[in-house]
Amino acid sequence: MFQRNMHNPDQLSGKTIHELAARLRRLPPSCGPVRLVGVDGHAGSGKSTFAGQLARELDDAPVLHLDDIASHGELFAWTERLLAQVITPLAEGRTAHYTPYDWRARSFGAPVALPPAPVIVVEGVGAGRRALRPHLARLLWMDVPHEESWTRGRSRDGEEQREFWEGWVRAELSHFAEDPSRPFADALIRQCGKGYEVIPVPAGTVGSDQFITHGDDPSAMC
Secondary structure, three states: OOOOOOOOOOOOHHHHHHHHHHHHHHOOEEEOEEEEEEEOOOOOOOOHHHHHHHHHOOOOOOOHHHHHHHOOOOOOHHHHHHHHHHHHHHHOOOOEEEEEEEEEEEEEOOEEEEOOOOEEEEEEOOOOOOOOOEEEEEEEEEOHHHHHHHHHHHHHOOHHHHHHHHHHHHHHHHHHOOOOOHHOOEEEEEEEEOEEOOOOOEOOOOOOOOOOOOOOOOOOOO
């Protein structure tokens, strides 16, 4: 699907993320023995880069990329597969096994083990969807406007993915119209210079890039 552009970690300031990681470690488990931390945002907003940096601050915590759960046929209709392959086993204290999707071969690969860990970062568009929020210790939103995010993503993926992006934008708009994440985020993540700014938000706050009214109770603040 999307090419993950992992920036050089030396170019990222670790102070704010270090403080965030320390707070996340102190949270009670949210999914069996695991603290699941969701990193959501529009495609192209920098979720993979941020999640990788956060995971390093969390003693190399595992990162589950939702690009591995989605597929061409199910850009967003992957909830049941994620619950069955990942969430339920972790909630029961067992090792999860999920089958990552190969976007070039258009097929699912061999199962990958995901053992319970103190913290697991779940990153991708839809990480804060309604069905997952009860299992998250915290939800973080990459605070980049959708048009800017999509422009970044198109530039990253090149002309060969132009047709895919046209379909993706429609699917993402439909997803967030039906199941928005941003109103339920515990903190906004903004890039600032060489690092990130972590901004706790009041529960239920809707920012300028959130164009949908949500329909259920937002999660607690950090």
